[in-house]
Amino acid sequence: GENVEQHPSTLSVQEGDSAVIKCTYSDSASNYFPWYKQELGKGPQLIIDIRSNVGEKKDQRIAVTLNKTAKHFSLHITETQPEDSAVYFCAFRGGGADGLTFGKGTHLIIQP
Amino acid sequence: DVKVTQSSRYLVKRTGEKVFLECVQDMDHENMFWYRQDPGLGLRLIYFSYDVKMKEKGDIPEGYSVSREKKERFSLILESASTNQTSMYLCASNGQRSNQPQHFGDGTRLSIL
Numbered sequence: 462g463e464n465v466e467q468h469p470s471t472l473s474v475q476e477g478d479s480a481v482i483k484c485t486y487s488d489s490a491s492n493y494f495p496w497y498k499q500e501l502g503k504g505p506q507l508i509i510d511i512r513s514n515v516g517e518k519k520d521q522r523i524a525v526t527l528n529k530t531a532k533h534f535s536l537h538i539t540e541t542q543p544e545d546s547a548v549y550f551c552a553f554r555g556g557g558a559d560g561l562t563f564g565k566g567t568h569l570i571i572q573p
Numbered sequence: 574d575v576k577v578t579q580s581s582r583y584l585v586k587r588t589g590e591k592v593f594l595e596c597v598q599d600m601d602h603e604n605m606f607w608y609r610q611d612p613g614l615g616l617r618l619i620y621f622s623y624d625v626k627m628k629e630k631g632d633i634p635e636g637y638s639v640s641r642e643k644k645e646r647f648s649l650i651l652e653s654a655s656t657n658q659t660s661m662y663l664c665a666s667n668g669q670r671s672n673q674p675q676h677f678g679d680g681t682r683l684s685i686l
Contacts, residue, residue, distance in 0.1 A: 467615075492672065493672040495674060495675075497677075502679070503679050503680075504577075504663055504677035504678050504679045504680050505616070505663070505677045506677070507674045507675070507676070510672075510674055512672060550615060550616065552616075554672065560606055560618040560621050560631050560632075561606075561616075561618070561675060562618075562632075563608075563615040563616040563617075564615055565613060565614060565615040566615050
């Protein structure tokens with residue numbers, strides 16, 4: 462079935478440094494790739510998404526890059542701050558269905 | 574702002590009980606989804622619905638059913654709860670236009686004793 466590999470499972474960076482999380486997916490028909498941030502005790506919140514006709518998208522300190530040939534996409538957070546500490550999930554939507562397939566998550570820790 | 578509301582944050586039930594988890598969204602979204610979230614496994618899709626009275630199986634539907642009698646409300650039903658259904662349950666919704674983002678509720682942490 463469809464799946465997505467997300468790495469790393471835990472990432473610790475110094476405040477102010479950059480963080481990069483990578484995902485590789487299996488379904489070549491995938492056309493939508495969102496990233497979610499989940500804080501403790503809350504549901505996942507969409508932080509950025511990208512569609513398959515675009516290679517890169519940026520929103521302030523957050524950017525996502527998509528390589529459709531290699532079937533991978535990455536989340537980049539620059540100038541990290543303590544409030545960036547959370548679990549981040551990548552996901553993709555396949556060609557036919559509306560449900561999302563999620564990665565297993567990355568626990569991002571920002572060290573002061 | 575989109576609001577997806579799950580009726581209970583925490584729920585404790587016993588093995589064999591029939592359990593209802595309720596979800597309401599206020600954005601007139603056509604699509605609604607139920608996921609479960611377990612440590613190390615991420616989020617997995619249980620069921621989804623494209624419209625009132627319609628339902629589709631997700632990746633892990635066994636042991637669950639759903640009900641969508643009104644557009645704004647999507648219920649997840651555990652017919653006979655078992656301990657392996659102890660989990661965090663998340664509801665989401667989105668509009669019908671292609672690639673609309675899904676918006677999530679804050680989850681129901683369900684414990685089956």
